[in-house]
Amino acid sequence: MEIQAKQHTNKGPAEMFAGDVWFDVIAKGEDPSRLPVNMVRFAPGAHTAWHRHASGQTLHVTEGRGFVQSRGGKVIEIRPGDTIYTPPDEWHWHGAAPDHFMSHLAMWEALGEGQNGPETQWAGTSRMGDTAFCRGSRVEPMRFGERLVSALGAKNWNGDPKHLSGPIPPTTFSRACPDQ
Numbered sequence: 001m002e003i004q005a006k007q008h009t010n011k012g013p014a015e016m017f018a019g020d021v022w023f024d025v026i027a028k029g030e031d032p033s034r035l036p037v038n039m040v041r042f043a044p045g046a047h048t049a050w051h052r053h054a055s056g057q058t059l060h061v062t063e064g065r066g067f068v069q070s071r072g073g074k075v076i077e078i079r080p081g082d083t084i085y086t087p088p089d090e091w092h093w094h095g096a097a098p099d100h101f102m103s104h105l106a107m108w109e110a111l112g113e114g115q116n117g118p119e120t121q122w123a124g125t126s127r128m129g130d131t132a133f134c135r136g137s138r139v140e141p142m143r144f145g146e147r148l149v150s151a152l153g154a155k156n157w158n159g160d161p162k163h164l165s166g167p168i169p170p171t172t173f174s175r176a177c178p179d180q
Contacts, residue, residue, distance in 0.1 A: 019046025047095020050123040055109035064102030
């Protein structure tokens with residue numbers, strides 16, 4: 001058994017995150033393990049770019065409030081204790097609510113023998129304009145685990161694949177849409 005020295009905290013790169021995001025590498029996923037684990041901390045309104053993992057990803061929220069969305073799906077509110085599984089190759093994003101910090105553990109498997117990469121593919125952080133995200137519908141209450149969740153009137157980006165090049169802007173949930 002070995003207690004490993006704490007590594008330095010890393011700033012999330014702008015190519016992968018919008019807003020202030022910091023992460024600590026907890027496990028690198030080096031042989032024989034294939035499971036990297038990061039503790040990721042999002043400032044209010046910060047979020048990932050659209051991305052997908054070749055072997056899927058599991059998030060476990062440790063504090064704060066945030067949102068997750070799969071391409072074409074509804075925006076789902078997440079809170080401490082929630083565990084979110086995203087299947088292999090499913091485009092998604094996750095981040096903090098506009099008025100809360102949010103932290104989660106991020107776990108994904110490294111590529112297996114004979115599996116083609118990359119391990120994670122990022123779509124970039126270019127932003128959609130107000131008009132694009134305002135075309136979405138209100139978030140519907142839905143079952144998430146055993147708890148009914150709703151983003152309480154938040155606007156939902158409609159997940160249209162032609163907008164895949166950018167995630168929702170960090171202010172989507174707090175800004176009123178212009179009259180349409």
